[in-house]
Amino acid sequence: MSDSEAGESVSSPTPGTAVAADDSGDNARAAEPIIKARGINVFYGETQALRNISMEIPEKRVTALIGPSGCGKSTFLRCINRMNDLIPSARVEGELLFENKNVYDEDVDPVALRRKIGMVFQQPNPFPKSIYDNVAYGLQIQGYEGDIDARVEEALRGAALWDEVKDQLNSSGLDLSGGQQQRLCIARAIAPDPDVVLMDEPASALDPVATSQIEDLIADISKEFTVVIVTHNMQQAARISDKTAVFLTGGELVEFGDTNKIFENPSSQKVEDYITGKFG
């Protein structure tokens, strides 16, 4: 530490240098990968949906998956918490490391894995239960021994919904607006305190106000959780993500990197064409 202080005092006469030093400190802080995909291939029956996907997803950051319809974004998202297990024709090859353990190892319990890697879908899908029960349910089935009321409140606050629903916790989750329902689903996903939250187009069914609330919320929860989000909305990806993965037709990952770089100066011509709307 005294070394770096000495270093800083040497460079301090130039204000620019101090800024640069701050920047590099920020980069250094950036993010151990929490998820590493290595050579992932996914088949539905004979049809290959993903080809040799490798990428490293940083912890407590937002990673966006973008690309045209059918390029395999949802398929990749489902690889991460083994939701593809639920599709009989799906077969996954390669390694998907979560905290350096392959989630496809035989000793991994997919139910326990999904507690650590929660998911939010495109259509808000609250259970036909009370607001309270929607959030408490996951805690109850996992035998949570803490104060469930407190945890429900914390999750609803985390999902920026508490103030709107605190006086109606016993009314049905289905009576909320679409945007509120989606925030309820986010509260449900974060209540068990997962490490990662996967979101598959979580705002695409919502109006612009609700969409912007969800975007703010994602920025907020990424301080605590790793977020991997599929979106068709380029501006949204550019606004909210730190890293962007661009998949293109055929199930290939064409480019993966810092969001600014992908949107301002992509390496691949195909990515540039996609981002500027020339196809897709």
Ligand SMILES: Nc1ncnc2c1ncn2[C@@H]1O[C@H](COP(=O)(O)OP(=O)(O)OP(=O)(O)O)[C@@H](O)[C@H]1O
């Ligand atoms: N359950 C399934 N059974 C068979 N094929 C599937 C299944 N789910 C997806 N596929 C196929 O796998 C490929 C990738 O689909 P996926 O849903 O992952 O794409 P996507 O990028 O999420 O598309 P969209 O943007 O439209 O949601 C497509 O060709 C699709 O038809």
Ligand SMILES: [Mg+2]
């Ligand atoms: Mg999809």
